[in-house]
Every structure is written in structure tokens, then in C-alpha cells.
Amino acid sequence: MKKRREKTIVDEIGDIMLSRFEGSAGEGFADQASQLCSQQSEALELLRSKQRKDPRFAHVMQECEASPHCRRLQLKDLLVSEMQRLTKYPLLLGNIIKHTEAASPDFQPLQRAQSCCRGILQAVNEVVRETEHRQHLSQYQRRLDAAPQFKNLDLTTKTMIHEGPLTWKVNKDKTLEIQALLLSDSLVLLQRGPDDRLVLRGPSRWLGGGGVSGGDSKNAFSPVVRLNSLLVRPVAT
Numbered sequence: 532m533k534k535r536r537e538k539t540i541v542d543e544i545g546d547i548m549l550s551r552f553e554g555s556a557g558e559g560f561a562d563q564a565s566q567l568c569s570q571q572s573e574a575l576e577l578l579r580s581k582q583r584k585d586p587r588f589a590h591v592m593q594e595c596e597a598s599p600h601c602r603r604l605q606l607k608d609l610l611v612s613e614m615q616r617l618t619k620y621p622l623l624l625g626n627i628i629k630h631t632e633a634a635s636p637d638f639q640p641l642q643r644a645q646s647c648c649r650g651i652l653q654a655v656n657e658v659v660r661e662t663e664h665r666q667h668l669s670q671y672q673r674r675l676d677a678a679p680q681f682k683n684l685d686l687t688t689k690t691m692i693h694e695g696p697l698t699w700k701v702n703k704d705k706t707l708e709i710q711a712l713l714l715s716d717s718l719v720l721l722q723r724g725p726d727d728r729l730v731l732r733g734p735s736r737w738l739g740g741g742g743v744s745g746g747d748s749k750n751a752f753s754p755v756v757r758l759n760s761l762l763v764r765p766v767a768t
Contacts, residue, residue: 545640548624552647561651568614568655569662575607617655620648664691671712676724677731681755684731690715718761720754731755 550556582589596605604612624645631638665687672686697711699720710729712719724730731754 543635543637543640544627545637545644548644549640549647552620552644552651557647557651561654564613564617564651565655565658568617569659571610571614571659572663573666574610578607578610614655614659617648617652621645621652624648667691667694668712671721671729674727674729675721675731676728681731684719684755686712686714686719689717716758718756718758720756 552560582592592606595601601609624641628638628641628645631641668686668689668691675684675686677684691712691714693711693713695711697709697720699707699709701707707722710721710723712721719731721729721731
């Protein structure tokens with residue numbers, strides 16, 4: 532490295548990139564980046580909350596961010612810079628590879644370094660996704676208004692695969708707008724209630740009836756569906 536600093540032109544950088552992104556160094560980098568990036572959303576929310584509630588903190592932040600050392604960047608911009616940088620490493624190395632001859636001794640090390648960067652980015656994205664899902668499940672649990680038969684349901688112990696709005700067609704004249712949570716072992720269907728609560732109730736209340744009996748039983752369903760008992764069809768009917 533010392534000799535390279537003394538030269539105006541650097542001929543090969545593949546070995547430098549590999550020393551940073553391959554092997555134990557790459558694993559350590561991925562672990563540190565995962566820890567930092569997975570807390571990014573929570574850190575931004577904490578920062579916004581602190582600035583909103585503490586005028587003195589907001590004033591100090593404004594003074595610090597006005598410093599030339601910040602290059603007109605706010606703290607919220609710096610918090611996301613690591614994730615943005617991770618996405619640029621494979622692109623940067625890809626452009627360098629395009630301008631490197633295939634016969635060059637630097638060509639294969641650069642390709643390996645690019646592959647390592649992609650692997651690190653994929654690993655970090657997975658940790659970020661899992662962390663965000665856990666945070667979302669904690670928020671759902673706090674907002675949950677569950678009927679007695681579902682009081683023991685603890686969403687924070689589950690693994691979430693997907694979440695989103697869903698329109699449930701009860702019959703040709705009635706639909707329900709619900710929030711669906713696809714978990715590793717079940718599908719949970721929530722209705723939005725007052726005060727930003729999420730209602731988890733039995734079938735009769737969802738359909739507006741007073742009880743499930745007789746002719747109403749064919750319309751009965753549970754808002755918690757176990758995946759091991761779910762019938763899946765390629766086309767919904």
C-alpha cells in the first residue's frame with residue numbers, strides 16, 4: 532500500500548478489494564453493516580421524535596448540521612449513507628471490470644470482489660428485512676384488540692413473510708377491507724378499529740351477525756388460519 536501511495540497510477544486494485552470483502556474480513560464487514568443498517572429505520576424515527584419533543588436538541592442539531600464538515604448533509608442523510616454505499620460497490624466494481632482487459636491479472640480478482648460485494652449486500656438486505664418485520668410485528672401486537680379466544684396470540688414470537696391490505700369478499704353484496712399478515716405458520720386477518728386499533732374477532736362479528744348457528748355456519752371462518760390446514764388453489768374460485 533505504501534508503494535502504491537507513492538505512485539501516480541495504480542495498476543491493480545483487485546487484491547485490495549478482496550482483502551476488504553472476501554473471507555473473514557468480508558464476514559466481519561457484513562456483520563457490522565447488518566447491525567448498522569438494520570437499526571436505520573428505528574434510528575431515524577428516534578431522531579425525528581427527539582427533534583420534535585426537545586427544542587434544545589433540535590437547535591444543537593441545526594447548528595452542527597450547518598458546519599462545513601457536514602457538506603450540507605443532515606444527520607438523517609448520514610444515517611442512510613452506509614446502505615446507499617453498499618449498493619454502489621457492485622456497480623463501481625462492475626464499471627471497473629468493463630474497462631479491464633480479460634487477460635489482465637486484475638480481472639478475476641475484481642470479479643471475485645464484485646461477487647463478494649453482492650453477497651454482502653444480499654446478507655445485509657436479509658437482516659434489514661427480518662429486523663423490520665420484527666419491528667412491524669411488535670407494532671401490530673401493541674395495536675391488537677383481540678377477542679378472548681385470541682388473547683394468547685403473541686405476534687412477536689412469529690416470523691412474518693408478508694403484510695398488506697386485503698379485500699375479503701364475504702358474498703356478492705358484502706366485502707371487508709382487512710389487513711393481512713402472512714406468518715410462517717398462519718394467516719392472520721385484522722380489521723381496522725377505532726383509535727388506530729387492529730381488531731381480531733370471531734366470524735359472527737365480522738359478518739355483522741349475533742352468533743354463528745344454523746344457516747349462518749356456512750359463512751363462519753376464523754381470522755387466524757393455520758397454514759397446515761389451508762387449501763391452496765392456482766386460481767381463486
